[in-house]
Amino acid sequence: MEAIFEFSAALWEYGGENTWVFVTLPSESADEIAELVPRRPGFGSVKVHVQIGETEWATSLFPDKSLGSYVLPITRSVRDREQLAIGDVADVTIRVILE
Numbered sequence: 001m002e003a004i005f006e007f008s009a010a011l012w013e014y015g016g017e018n019t020w021v022f023v024t025l026p027s028e029s030a031d032e033i034a035e036l037v038p039r040r041p042g043f044g045s046v047k048v049h050v051q052i053g054e055t056e057w058a059t060s061l062f063p064d065k066s067l068g069s070y071v072l073p074i075t076r077s078v079r080d081r082e083q084l085a086i087g088d089v090a091d092v093t094i095r096v097i098l099e
Contacts, residue, residue, distance in 0.1 A: 002049075002095045002096060002097055002098060003032070003033070003036055003095070003096045003098060004093065004094070004095050004096075005025070005029045005032070005033070005093070005094045005096070006091070006092070006093050006094075007025065007026050007029060007091075007092055008089050008090065008091050008092070009023035009024055009025070009026070009089065009090060009092060010023065010087055010088065010089050010090075011023055011074055011079070011084055011085070011086050011087060011088055011089075011090060012024070012086065012087075013086050020073060021073065021074045021075075021076075021079065021086065022071040022072060022073055022074060023071070023072050023074060023090060023092060024064070024067055024069050024070075024071050024072075025061065025069050025070045025071070025072065025094075026069070027068060027069055029070075029094075030068070030069040030070045033046060033061070033070060033096055034063075036096060036098060037096065037098070043062055043063070044062070044063045045060035045061065045062050045063075046060060046061040046062075046070065046096060047060055047096075047097040047099075048060060048061055048072075048094050048095060048096050048097060049094070049095040049097065050072065050092065050093070050094055050095075051092070051093040052074070052078060052082050052084070052090050052091065052092055052093075053081070053082040053090075053091075054081070054082075055078050055081050055082055057075075057078065059072070059073060061094070061096075072092065072094070074090070
């Protein structure tokens with residue numbers, strides 16, 4: 001079983017140059033995901049399949065209390081394949097894996 005979310009979001013960098021890059025989920029999507037997925041120990045990550053452009057991969061969303069949402073890490077390999085830079089807006093499809 002899965003739930004699908006589609007949105008557009010700008011890439012942002014955490015911690016300075018050459019560190020982690022994320023997009024933040026819209027608050028409406030984050031609220032729906034929080035309702036669907038039971039609380040998990042540790043970081044509270046949520047397993048997902050993601051597609052940006054032609055690139056698909058499995059990863060996790062991470063809750064960010066300061067943003068009141070989840071953040072999705074975007075690796076360098078994905079950014080390179082899709083020619084995305086910090087500040088660019090990506091069209092994202094997330095399939096939340098409901099276990």
